[in-house]
Amino acid sequence: MQLTERESEIRSKLNLIIDKLIHLGENIQSKELESSNPLLAELNRRDSGIDIWDWPQGVGLFGLHKFLAYEQNEEYRAFLESWYVSHVGGSLPLRNINTTAPLLTMVDFVDEHPEFRKLAISWANWLIHDLPKTEEGGFQHVTSGSGDGKSLILNDQQLWVDTLFMAVLFLNRMGQKYGREDWVDESIHQVLMHIRYLCDPQTGLFYHGWTFNGRNHFGGIFWCRGDSWFTLVIPEFIEQCGDTLAPAVRKIITDAYRAQVRALSQLQAQSGLWHTILNDPDTYEETSGSAAIAAGILQGIRTGLLDKSFLPCAERAVDGILKQIDEDGTVLNVSAGTAMGMNAEHYKNIAIAPMAYGQSLTILALVEALQVS
16 A cells, blocks of 8 residues: 555655664763752653663653564564663662553563563562552552662652653553453552542643642643543553443543643644643743643544544644654753652753654654554
8 A cells, every 4th residue: 555645754764763762872961960969860861761770751652562562573672672671680770660660561472481470460569569559549659760760759748740651551461461450450550540630630630740748739730641541541551451441430630631632622732733831921831741632632533432523632743753853863852850849940940862762752653643533
């Protein structure tokens, strides 16, 4: 079948982005930050490459996994498998929400590698029994305290929307694979709890976080990449669950997703992207969150969660994203890792630099674009 000009452009850009992802090295900004902020420089090194076991790489590997589900490529599959072999056989970072992210894609390889299966089962049990919990049993968003993963930040009594991608998808996938109703039930509980505490009933948008210490949403910011985690996760989560999700629960989750997408469609910039603070048009347009939103909307259309009235919004987003891909496959205008902020300035001042997750989330959007027309 002859490809359209747009499909040809998407495929060409996909190849460039993937090649860049698997060869992604240290960002030059890390060196520039050494003297002014050594910790930020260390975290930036972690976030910008593909070699470390943490959440940016976990998102990156998932993007490659989704491409392989669409189109088989032995070179890319070999890269994924060798990445896991080298890390599982070495020294892993301390367990936390963010370092759970690489396990989502590793589930693909557990049948072929007993050591992977042992690690994945152990980690799923850790999420259930040993991860610190908030009031009402929420997954406390514990993170790495340094770039080498040898210390922790407990973020006591805090729920972050990021957790849904970083840990909840993995737990659900493991529960589905091994017939563990307790793992599946807990993943559903976490999705519902994050909807309850992070969804703004007036707008349908999601706050970045909630703390039971003070019972507030920190700065009360609707952060683009934060919201995009929910947009991205829900169609994947529902697809993973299949018929195992009770109709009433499915409706609650789906209604929250649809309300959010409606709100997002009203906030889309003329370029097709979204602003880093969604409801502040004076903030910069951010590519990684926009790509995740586009991917989530497109997957929703493909799986029937959304009708095709949202297709023009998604297509405008893809057109805007394509313009952010450099000649060498680097995805531009990606914001760096973002901790919880108490005001808008925190989000406005996050550094912009090439990141593994920027490459990956763009892969997800473009792969979905090829499947939806």
